[in-house]
Amino acid sequence: MISMKDIAAICHVSVATVSKALNNHTDISEETKKMIQQKANELGYFPNPAARALKTHSTYNIGVLFYDEANSGLTHEYFSSVLEAVKNTAERRGYDVTFISHFVGGRRMTYCEHSRYRNVDGVVIVCTDFRDPEVAELIHSDIPVVTIDHTFDSCSAIMSDNVKGMSDLVHHIYEKGHRRVGFIHGAASSVTDYRLASFYRTASQLGLSIPDDYVVECAYHDTEMANRRTRELMKLKNPPTCILYPDDITAISGINELRQMGYRVPEDVSVVGFDGITIGQSLDPKLTTLRQDAQTIGSSAADQLINQIEHPKTTIKQIVTVSGEVLAGASLADLRK
Amino acid sequence: MISMKDIAAICHVSVATVSKALNNHTDISEETKKMIQQKANELGYFPNPAARALKTHSTYNIGVLFYDEANSGLTHEYFSSVLEAVKNTAERRGYDVTFISHFVGGRRMTYCEHSRYRNVDGVVIVCTDFRDPEVAELIHSDIPVVTIDHTFDSCSAIMSDNVKGMSDLVHHIYEKGHRRVGFIHGAASSVTDYRLASFYRTASQLGLSIPDDYVVECAYHDTEMANRRTRELMKLKNPPTCILYPDDITAISGINELRQMGYRVPEDVSVVGFDGITIGQSLDPKLTTLRQDAQTIGSSAADQLINQIEHPKTTIKQIVTVSGEVLAGASLADLRK
DNA sequence: CTCTTACGCTCAATCGTTTTCGTAATTTTA
DNA sequence: TAAAATTACGAAAACGATTGAGCGTAAGAG
DSSP states (O other), rough: OHHHHHHHHHHHHHHHHHHHHHHHHSOHHHHHHHHHHHHHHHHHOOHHHHHHHHHSOOOOOEEEEEEETTTTGGGGHHHHHHHHHHHHHHHTTTEEEEEEEEEEEEEEOHHHHHHHHHTTTTTEESSSOOOOHHHHHHHSSSSSSSEEOOOOOOOOEEOOOHHHHHHHHHHHHTTTTOOOOEEEOOOOSSSHHHHHHHHHHHHOOOOOOOOOEEEEETTOHHHHHHHHHHHHHSSSOOSSSSEEEESSHHHHHHHHHHHHHOOOTTOEEEESSSBBBGGGSSSOOOBEEOOOHHHHHHHHHHHHHHHHHHHHTTTOOEEEEOOOOEOOOOOOOOOOO | OOOOHHHHHHHTTTHHHHHHHTOOOSSSOOOHHHHHHHHHTTTTOOOHHHHHHHHHHOEEEEEEEEEOTTOOOOGGGHHHHHHHHHHHHHHHOOOOEEEEOOOOOOTEEEEEHHHHHHHHHHHHHSSSSTTOOHHHHHSSSSEEEESSSSTTTTTTEEEEEHHHHHHHHHHHHHTOOOHHHHHHHHOOOESHHHHHHHHHHHHHHHHHEEEEEEEEEEETTTTHHHHEEEEETTTTSSSOEEEOOHHHHHHHHHHHHHHTTTTTTTTTEEESSSBOOOOGGGGOOOOOOEEEHHHHHHHHHHHHHHHHHOOTTTOOEEEEEEEEEOOOOTTTTOOOO
């Protein structure tokens, strides 16, 4: 590896001058700068990140908090797509991506300690339990943080527009002629809150009445629980003609559960998911769902974080919402015919 | 952050003594060691990774090569499960995980350069184009490398046992009474080679004759191409009674394509996948497939790599194969009835 | 009683950068 | 023309850890 010392020797200047030239300080003449920068390029010089971190506490490294008790966060297509986009955008802007965890060197650390330990320049919180006090500690620290799908008042957030998404879905369902719509919603979280509120508000705007027992809870991606909830809904004296699921995985599972109960989908019951995973569009019937724009969400998060890192003064913290898109599939019957 | 200097001051010894005590050197008395180690623990001391890397070129950081032209590697459940397992095991053993990429600081780097730049202690190659000369450069370097699902003669590899897996599948299919078995196999790669060879060998052992036009190629996860291949196979004068797909995604897509062509699955045609993704087991009919043990594969890879890092002399490079398991689902008809 | 050996610790250099301060050389100002 | 200000660069001290050399002290050998 070639170091500043090498460049200094070749250019007959001191190491200090090389450093200043490469960092574009004002007290180096233009021609010296040019000459040093060119030589550095020729030699394929890269600053040693360890040495730089030691002095400046900045590494071109961003942390990703991606933690799921079930240890399956990464296998959820939505989250992994977000991560993929974060990674690609960060790389494009010259940052590496490191996972933030609880353990290092065999000892437990808080997320915040880990972030400081590795000197990451910032953290994207992609998937975690947002009630975890360690998450609070992290977002209240001086480390730049961007959260995805959850808002804290102290940091930027990129949100999938769950309110508009749910509203669009309910409008779509309504337009297809459905008046009895059940909603198996996800477990308590801010995303769930947004969707639930939007569901009720949109229903009310459309004049849909939603019986209390039409709305039940189910953990995200928990197909067994979703299947139980499906049975419960269909056992009501006046069951819904359409069931909204917390995500596509449970929706697909729901379709099969309904079929095993003897219902035809969508002739007898319609099914609507949320997320827009790819496999849902290769199924028969194609799943009606809301495709969340994971690509945009992930890359906006990375961009926002890096902007905050590079321009801490001028970058304003903000909440960005990213719209999804209704994917109309045959799993939703058109009752108007 | 508390440093060795702090500990040295508190313990009334020199920084050098602290360093040696914590690194368990022999020229420090047991009681001094105990005292320093205890104090360090109390104070929650962690060595500064930047300073350590600067001196020793070792970071407790392992790189993950995860690159896919289609930029969708992370969203493949098999690969993301492997990554998840690598990450969890690495964390448990005190290592952090950083993605290795092509770019850093706006300039292009080879994988090898990037690995040296970040001083990663080793690299797990999870998903990449193994013909890429940059990958060759990396595995021939002095950086410890473990590959997954591809063998180079110069480094350790963890392989899903594609040979046994395919053999088990074909036996299973044969036992169900199928004699005309088509195989839509994945694009050229060592994994594909293993599966193809095993497919032919097992068929031959069982006395199955495989017409040339029963075996066609299709890119992994490419549902459109898989659908075309499905149509082609079924247009043969004597179409197969069972089609093996390169993976579960294309298999599920194949089921729906077959249905749209008017076939019933499995009554008219049986479908068999490969991978064992979760959604395949919530479908109707349940997908018959080979579940690859991504969890074991990922954690073995991390363990093997870390062993090589920590005990370069005594750890032998090896090829580990991890067995999968046939998941018998209703997508495969029992023709013996 | 001197010489060696072992022990236990400190000194000081080092890794590659960054940054403050100092200082010559040059230019501007009075 | 002397004083002041500006320009362009270098010396050196950090940042936090590692490590070989060195050095007293005490014990055992001759």
